[in-house]
Amino acid sequence: xxxxxxxxxxxxxxxxxxxxxxxEVLDALxxxxxxLAPVKRRVREIAALLLVDRVRQRLGLATxxxxxxxxxxxxxxTGKTTVAMRMAEILHRLGYCRRGHVxxxxxxxxxxxxxxxxxxxxxxxxxxxxxxxLFIDEAYYLYRPENEKDYGQEAIEILLQVMENQRDDLxxxxxxxxxxxxxFFESNPGMKSRIAHHVDFxxxxxxxxxxxxxxxxxxxxxxxxEAARVAFADYIVLRRRQPHFANARSIRNALDRMRLRQALxxxxxxxxxxxxxxxxxxxxxxxxxxxxxxxxx
Amino acid sequence: xxxxxxxxxxxPDLTDTQIAAQVNYCLEQGWAVALEFTDDPHPRNxxxxxxxxxxxxxxxxxxxxxxxKACREANPETYVRINAFDSTKGWETVRMSFIVQxxxxxxxxxxxxxxxxxxxxxxxxxxxxxxRAPEGARYAP
Numbered sequence: 557x558x559x560x561x562x563x564x565x566x567x568x569x570x571x572x573x574x575x576x577x578x579x580e581v582l583d584a585l586x587x588x589x590x591x592l593a594p595v596k597r598r599v600r601e602i603a604a605l606l607l608v609d610r611v612r613q614r615l616g617l618a619t620x621x622x623x624x625x626x627x628x629x630x631x632x633x634t635g636k637t638t639v640a641m642r643m644a645e646i647l648h649r650l651g652y653c654r655r656g657h658v659x660x661x662x663x664x665x666x667x668x669x670x671x672x673x674x675x676x677x678x679x680x681x682x683x684x685x686x687x688x689x690l691f692i693d694e695a696y697y698l699y700r701p702e703n704e705k706d707y708g709q710e711a712i713e714i715l716l717q718v719m720e721n722q723r724d725d726l727x728x729x730x731x732x733x734x735x736x737x738x739x740f741f742e743s744n745p746g747m748k749s750r751i752a753h754h755v756d757f758x759x760x761x762x763x764x765x766x767x768x769x770x771x772x773x774x775x776x777x778x779x780x781x782e783a784a785r786v787a788f789a790d791y792i793v794l795r796r797r798q799p800h801f802a803n804a805r806s807i808r809n810a811l812d813r814m815r816l817r818q819a820l821x822x823x824x825x826x827x828x829x830x831x832x833x834x835x836x837x838x839x840x841x842x843x844x845x846x847x848x849x850x851x852x853x
Numbered sequence: 854x855x856x857x858x859x860x861x862x863x864x865p866d867l868t869d870t871q872i873a874a875q876v877n878y879c880l881e882q883g884w885a886v887a888l889e890f891t892d893d894p895h896p897r898n899x900x901x902x903x904x905x906x907x908x909x910x911x912x913x914x915x916x917x918x919x920x921x922k923a924c925r926e927a928n929p930e931t932y933v934r935i936n937a938f939d940s941t942k943g944w945e946t947v948r949m950s951f952i953v954q955x956x957x958x959x960x961x962x963x964x965x966x967x968x969x970x971x972x973x974x975x976x977x978x979x980x981x982x983x984x985r986a987p988e989g990a991r992y993a994p
């Protein structure tokens with residue numbers, strides 16, 4: 557009788573980590589995203605768990621295929637989609653995801669408009685997402701308890717079935733506001749029990765938002781001068797008090813408007829410009845925002 | 854008589870793993886994969902029944918394999934084939950087509966000789982299965 561192939565008794569976790577190439581992804585996550593310390597920690601934990609699981613499997617220690625479905629909760633603009641992309645990359649490198657692409661959908665892409673329309677629509681999306689990550693933004697809209705004829709429930713049931721039976725083909729990430737997701741899970745216990753990892757995205761602090769603004773501007777080849785930097789810090793404080801504050805997304809929109817004002821200022825001044833003038837946002841560009849006027853009034 | 858049409862038909866039947874590998878190749882070429890089934894396998898019958906629409910924008914064969922499983926369950930004892938369309942050039946055309954399910958017994962075709970004017974003969978082919986039963990009952994065991 558042939559002896560079973562001798563499994564290696566010791567495995568170097570460090571080498572395993574390097575070979576998988578997830579180190580770079582985790583480093584990039586650490587480097588490219590400002591703040592979000594608890595999220596980065598969770599992603600690291602999940603990556604470590606998957607790596608250890610893989611090693612255990614090699615040693616012949618039985619491990620069930622881990623459930624990888626996740627829920628990302630947090631306010632708008634806190635980086636849920638960005639982290640989902642990185643997560644897909646990590647899962648791909650560890651071999652838990654064959655392609656590592658992300659299909660981002662909302663209720664409209666899953667739920668049909670008339671009877672019999674929902675199932676083919678949901679299945680079509682699921683087929684496209686196979687081998688990658690299905691990212692469902694604002695997942696709680698799938699379930700509308702106030703309308704019992706709503707087709708969302710049908711989409712949820714198809715989703716649940718695939719989440720359970722084709723765990724190695726598809727990873728589902730649900731995203732949305734924390735409280736509403738909580739309510740969604742309460743009314744869909746099946747969904748809650750199939751999701752292994754809950755990751756909470758905290759709001760950014762004012763300094764972190766300032767840092768984000770600097771990085772965005774650097775990416776577009778712009779910069780604040782000293783006075784503008786101070787003015788923008790004030791702006792963040794004022795903007796946060798306003799309704800519909802969407803963290804990094806609000807910052808990007810604000811910067812877009814400031815670029816508009818800068819362009820108009822340069823244009824109307826009629827003077828010749830140099831690269832310095834074209835790349836600098838001044839205090840005036842920042843202070844012209846309506847939030848300053850409202851605060852002054 | 855084993856019917857040979859499309860790719861791989863002179864090889865033993867492909868296993869599901871092999872089918873998935875072929876589908877993977879098609880998807881990597883950017884082709885759209887479609888499933889079709891019929892119980893009239895005459896070589897001139899190009900119009901088989903479509904199983905759903907061609908699947909565009911897929912990245913992984915798992916989606917196709919799921920549909921194939923459903924198609925086989927709904928249509929046992931029929932021919933099922935996978936077609937891969939290439940739409941990248943503007944002229945949509947089938948780049949690859951292969952049979953992925955066939956009935957357990959394939960009675961084959963008979964040669965029909967029709968005598969016409971003089972001593973002329975017209976030849977044509979007729980499927981035993983199609984001749985003996987209407988659509989849907991042709992290959993029933």
